[in-house]
Amino acid sequence: MTAPTDPYRSSQAHAPRRGPDPMGPAAALEGAAGSGGPADQAQQEAARRHLWLHFTRMSAYNEADVPVIERGEGQYVYDQRGKRYLDGLSGLFVTQIGHGRREVAEAGARQAAELAYFPLWSYAHPRAVELAERLAALAPGDLNRVFFTTSGSEAVESAWKLAKQYFKTTGQPGRYKVLSREIAYHGTSMGALAITGLPSIKEPFEPLTPGGVRVPNTNFYRAPGFISDDLAAFGLWAADEIERAILMEGPDSVAAVYLEPVQNSGGCFPPPPGYFARVREICDRYGVLLVSDEVICAFGRLGYYFGSQRYGYQPDIITFAKGVTSGYAPLGGMLASDRLMEPFSEGSATFLHGVTFAGHPVSSAVALANLDVFEKEDLLGNVRANEATFRATLEKLYDLPIVGDVRGDGYFYGIEMVKDKATRETFSDEESERLLRGFLSQALFDAGLICRADDRGDPVIQLAPPLTCGPEHFTEMEQILRSVLTQAWSQL
Numbered sequence: 001m002t003a004p005t006d007p008y009r010s011s012q013a014h015a016p017r018r019g020p021d022p023m024g025p026a027a028a029l030e031g032a033a034g035s036g037g038p039a040d041q042a043q044q045e046a047a048r049r050h051l052w053l054h055f056t057r058m059s060a061y062n063e064a065d066v067p068v069i070e071r072g073e074g075q076y077v078y079d080q081r082g083k084r085y086l087d088g089l090s091g092l093f094v095t096q097i098g099h100g101r102r103e104v105a106e107a108g109a110r111q112a113a114e115l116a117y118f119p120l121w122s123y124a125h126p127r128a129v130e131l132a133e134r135l136a137a138l139a140p141g142d143l144n145r146v147f148f149t150t151s152g153s154e155a156v157e158s159a160w161k162l163a164k165q166y167f168k169t170t171g172q173p174g175r176y177k178v179l180s181r182e183i184a185y186h187g188t189s190m191g192a193l194a195i196t197g198l199p200s201i202k203e204p205f206e207p208l209t210p211g212g213v214r215v216p217n218t219n220f221y222r223a224p225g226f227i228s229d230d231l232a233a234f235g236l237w238a239a240d241e242i243e244r245a246i247l248m249e250g251p252d253s254v255a256a257v258y259l260e261p262v263q264n265s266g267g268c269f270p271p272p273p274g275y276f277a278r279v280r281e282i283c284d285r286y287g288v289l290l291v292s293d294e295v296i297c298a299f300g301r302l303g304y305y306f307g308s309q310r311y312g313y314q315p316d317i318i319t320f321a322k323g324v325t326s327g328y329a330p331l332g333g334m335l336a337s338d339r340l341m342e343p344f345s346e347g348s349a350t351f352l353h354g355v356t357f358a359g360h361p362v363s364s365a366v367a368l369a370n371l372d373v374f375e376k377e378d379l380l381g382n383v384r385a386n387e388a389t390f391r392a393t394l395e396k397l398y399d400l401p402i403v404g405d406v407r408g409d410g411y412f413y414g415i416e417m418v419k420d421k422a423t424r425e426t427f428s429d430e431e432s433e434r435l436l437r438g439f440l441s442q443a444l445f446d447a448g449l450i451c452r453a454d455d456r457g458d459p460v461i462q463l464a465p466p467l468t469c470g471p472e473h474f475t476e477m478e479q480i481l482r483s484v485l486t487q488a489w490s491q492l
């Protein structure tokens with residue numbers, strides 16, 4: 001679906017015609033709330049003149065308004081003109097507890113007053129200690145050591161650096177390569193980008209860090225013909241492809257395999273039954289580390305603190321970010337097994353890596369308050385109790401001709417749109433451009449739903465609402481999607 005010549009094609013790019021960002025969580029306000037006064041216009045001018053939006057065709061805003069989200073409350077956000085939107089994407093897979101939680105904001109403010117900043121270089125501070133202990137208790141198996149970062153990309157990079165230095169320290173210096181899946185997104189910094197499986201967002205930055213190798217993902221809807229009618233066999237085939245890649249590269253050169261519990265990019269690919277058990281076996285056979293990239297899938301997104309717990313596998317490293325603070329402050333990190341820490345626990349051995357703001361006191365305090373909310377309100381229980389209803393509500397959309405596949409788990413779903421349901425024919429690049437950028441994203445936003453229309457794989461709409469959502473929110477999403485997808489079909 002993606003055109004390699006256009007790096008923005010499969011990224012968070014904007015329609016040249018109007019303002020909406022079909023690839024991002026937000027779209028322009030053109031035609032939305034009433035026209036703004038002078039302050040509103042000044043803000044628009046300043047945004048156009050000075051702000052550089054990420055993964056965004058800025059030219060789209062030469063004419064159209066820049067969407068400005070001003071405040072949030074519960075499952076909803078409000079733009080600067082007061083219009084309300086259901087946040088069906090938790091911002092960007094982040095706001096697990098919902099918006100506007102005073103107790104979490106106040107925990108951050110209290111911490112800033114007590115100790116705004118101190119580094120984790122040689123020193124500790126109380127909140128980082130408490131948070132590390134709490135995360136180690138929540139994490140599966142012997143993942144007892146927390147190395148904090150500020151973002152998901154840094155977490156992914158840190159895990160790669162740890163794997164490399166660990167193997168160098170333990171007499172296997174040739175291991176540096178990492179395997180990851182086609183279309184998977186693992187971040188944008190140079191190392192993380194080498195692990196990311198989206199050619200179009202890598203191409204402008206080549207050559208990247210050497211060592212990234214691709215394996216198939218678990219998109220069963222697009223499974224190869226010879227295995228397309230047996231989910232379990234497909235899963236084992238996809239896992240065995242990892243073994244094939246390890247053998248092809250040379251087992252002594254492979255350091256790690258990076259997998260998300262449910263692959264986000266491409267539109268939520270859950271693991272087939274048996275997939276992770278087989279991957280674990282393969283990693284053990286060849287001494288390769290299994291990194292579970294849970295930047296999206298941890299902290300309740302799948303009804304568990306960690307996605308690997310849902311699917312019953314034991315990673316060597318978990319990377320996390322986003323939901324650990326529900327976005328009330330930035331934080332990321334990796335949880336590493338005791339075994340990986342061991343070579344660094346004696347003598348002069350040091351993991352030679354760090355960033356200034358990692359485990360920031362305010363972010364750590366916020367993360368602790370966030371986890372308190374999870375416990376007090378049993379958010380994992382809420383997801384588990386309601387996920388079947390979420391799925392069933394979205395599956396109602398199957399009666400629309402444009403809806404080909406509804407897939408996901410927990411509160412994390414993708415809806416793949418097709419041109420022909422019977423043959424699963426997808427849209428041409430031009431149709432996809434027209435559908436996503438020309439219509440869908442703007443229309444969904446205008447209709448009051450924040451979600452993500454994406455064609456980094458085949459065209460999908462993605463939903464990842466706050467974990468506080470219940471059936472009434474699912475119904476609201478379904479109704480907006482039904483109306484907008486019906487219009488989209490009529491315009492094709």
Ligand SMILES: Cc1ncc(COP(=O)(O)O)c(C=O)c1O
Binds near residue numbers: 156295322
């Ligand atoms: C699985 C995964 N890994 C890594 C990242 C990068 O995280 P960040 O944007 O915080 O650097 C993301 C971001 O969405 C992600 O989904």
